[in-house]
Amino acid sequence: MKDQLESLVGLMVERGILLEEAVTEFEKKFIRRVLEKLNGNQSRAAKILGMHRNTLSRKIGEYKLDHVGRKHR
Numbered sequence: 652m653k654d655q656l657e658s659l660v661g662l663m664v665e666r667g668i669l670l671e672e673a674v675t676e677f678e679k680k681f682i683r684r685v686l687e688k689l690n691g692n693q694s695r696a697a698k699i700l701g702m703h704r705n706t707l708s709r710k711i712g713e714y715k716l717d718h719v720g721r722k723h724r
Contacts, residue, residue, distance in 0.1 A: 679714045682707070691720030 663673055685696045697707040711717050
């Protein structure tokens, strides 16, 4: 995994991706994956992610992830 990450970072640097953009995309995808794994349970996701539930809720809104992991009825 370390080699894959190193390769990805190299490509991003070559393409001129800014650190802030890279961090934002990583965070968004990480949060999405955890929410999917937990079927949208934000309390459990916040605990796994190591952040306060309110912070996660704010990021979900910011990244427009409010539909992730929820089962449609």
